[in-house]
Amino acid sequence: MSIPFPVRIQAAVVRAVYALPHGLRRAFAGKPEVRDGQTLALDAQVILKFQRMSKATMVMPGGVGPSRDEMEHARHLVGGPRIEPVAVRELGIPRERGETPARLYTPAGLGGASGLLVYVHGGGWAVGSMESHDHVARFLAQRARVRVLSVGYRLAPEHPFPAGLEDVQAALDYAFAKAVDLGVDPERIAVGGDSAGGNLAAVAVQEAVRRGGPVPVFQLLLYPVTDLSTKRRSYQQFAETYFLTSDNMDWFADRYAPEPLDRTDPRISPLLAADLAGLPPTYLSTAGFDPLRDEGEAYAQALEAAGVEVYLSRQSDLIHGYANYIGVGHRFEDATAEAAEALRKALGC
Known part of the structure; x- marks a missing residue:
């Protein structure tokens, strides 16, 4: 199945950020998050930053249909080739x-x-x-x-x-x-x-x-x-x-x-x-x-x-x-x- 052009652009942006040097990725993600004695991995902070920017959630407004569409959309962004x-x-x-x-x-x-x-x-x-x-x-x-x-x-x-x-x-x-x-x-x-x-x-x-x-x-x-x-x-x-x-x-x-x-x-x-x-x-x-x-x-x-x-x-x-x-x-x-x-x-x- 072909990937829609806008999704390919978004995926390229995600890959570009992950390819940045550590310091620039840290600047993008923000200061380290520590909770319950655990420090969140920088890779996880970066993906959460993208999700928050796009307002993506596990349950999208509109219910089942949009939520299913969002999960199918996300795989093109983070699943890799x-x-x-x-x-x-x-x-x-x-x-x-x-x-x-x-x-x-x-x-x-x-x-x-x-x-x-x-x-x-x-x-x-x-x-x-x-x-x-x-x-x-x-x-x-x-x-x-x-x-x-x-x-x-x-x-x-x-x-x-x-x-x-x-x-x-x-x-x-x-x-x-x-x-x-x-x-x-x-x-x-x-x-x-x-x-x-x-x-x-x-x-x-x-x-x-x-x-x-x-x-x-x-x-x-x-x-x-x-x-x-x-x-x-x-x-x-x-x-x-x-x-x-x-x-x-x-x-x-x-x-x-x-x-x-x-x-x-x-x-x-x-x-x-x-x-x-x-x-x-x-x-x-x-x-x-x-x-x-x-x-x-x-x-x-x-x-x-x-x-x-x-x-x-x-x-x-x-x-x-x-x-x-x-x-x-x-x-x-x-x-x-x-x-x-x-x-x-x-x-x-």
Whole structure:
């Protein structure tokens, strides 16, 4: 898909600022921001300055439509050039009524019977798409040397809970059932996602264990939503200013799990599951300047208490959604590369 001319100009401006010497980038971003004993990375301050100048937010005035458009627009600004060579195959995953679109990414030079990551994009269950996270899927595929199956699950509010979850569960079942056709080793299937996608991935794994079917050997959770029933301390500390806000999360939750749904249901809030034993080894990252930080870390602690092997990585100087910014600066790419390396090691690639 061609990029509109005004967007190309904006992307060029963003790249030009990131190419400036450190001192000039610091002058553009302003003095260092320190909160809760953490110093925000300069790369993160620069992107926040751009977002504030453009008045971009996770939830745009006008609701769902403009918010979705904004996320698709943003990927051209911060995702970077398309990562190649990666082969892409469009798929349809059968569900009870119709199909869920999916996209299989295969990095060049990857042999048959590889590992697979079933990837679930973020966006508050209401925005985001396979397109908005195309660069993330390509990055993980190439860096981890695995195939990636990106899932285009149904979005709220048109399709509230449990529609998206059902699509992700169907995608997991499909990955195991069609492993040979996908060129995948069924013993090396992982699941992962970012933000709301991390929530759906975590719940889908819990449900796989509960059902007694095949279970992924690894889960990759980037700054996941794990508890919609309450707001922890990080919500108060980072309620606004750092792109994802407390009000944004209220808006997303009201569309995905509106009243009278019980948000203590573990299928909505996986942290509240009664038993976490039997879940696969997990890489879980949080961002220091993120309302979701504390609930993500609480989930890592709960997994560890249940005997699950967990690697918790707080990227203390970054903001929510950092994997989407891999095309600008270096800090976002470094953090996302750490996750890709954990996936590579977990799947023996």
